[in-house]
Amino acid sequence: MKEGNSMKVNYRRKFSILPINIILVGLLFACQHFVLFPAWGSELAAIHDVCQVKQQLRLEKLLRLINQLLLIAHDVARWKWNKKQAIQDKRGEQELLTKLSQQATKYGLEADTLTNFFQAQITASKLIQTADFQQWEQQGIRSFKNVPDLNQSIRPSLDQLNT
Numbered sequence: 001m002k003e004g005n006s007m008k009v010n011y012r013r014k015f016s017i018l019p020i021n022i023i024l025v026g027l028l029f030a031c032q033h034f035v036l037f038p039a040w041g042s043e044l045a046a047i048h049d050v051c052q053v054k055q056q057l058r059l060e061k062l063l064r065l066i067n068q069l070l071l072i073a074h075d076v077a078r079w080k081w082n083k084k085q086a087i088q089d090k091r092g093e094q095e096l097l098t099k100l101s102q103q104a105t106k107y108g109l110e111a112d113t114l115t116n117f118f119q120a121q122i123t124a125s126k127l128i129q130t131a132d133f134q135q136w137e138q139q140g141i142r143s144f145k146n147v148p149d150l151n152q153s154i155r156p157s158l159d160q161l162n163t
């Protein structure tokens with residue numbers, strides 16, 4: 001083989017494995033850091049822990065809100081019982097769901113998921129109110145004293161919790 005040709009082959013051999021070399025050196029460098037600086041591993045674990053705690057806190061806050069909303073359902077039921085009003089307010093429900101799905105897009109949340117969640121919340125509220133009505137019917141309760149007004153006080157509280 002002529003000298004010029006053999007140099008070409010050597011040159012190709014030398015440089016064709018260059019990207020693999022770069023990747024291997026990169027990997028080695030990264031691993032070495034975790035070996036030489038094990039603190040990095042614990043830092044990653046700490047970040048993971050913080051994320052988990054934050055998620056847990058968000059979940060707890062959500063559960064607290066659900067609980068508050070369901071507790072208010074008893075006040076709603078008392079007001080409706082006193083006024084002999086129907087439990088279901090289909091128009092109110094639709095207005096709430098439309099407003100919430102518009103807010104979902106604003107906050108980058110999925111409108112369907114949010115709507116399903118609040119639909120379930122409304123269903124739970126209606127079940128509580130129905131159970132209250134049945135119980136008061138059996139107990140022969142005529143009306144309740146000191147019930148906050150649905151429009152002036154209860155619904156604004158519900159709106160605040162919902163948003």
Ligand SMILES: O=C(O)C(=O)C[C@]1(C(=O)O)C=C[C@@H](O)C=C1
Binds near residue numbers: 090093125
């Ligand atoms: O605002 C009421 O009348 C409620 O009973 C509350 C609520 C709700 O959870 O938002 C529940 C049932 C009604 O059909 C409408 C709304």
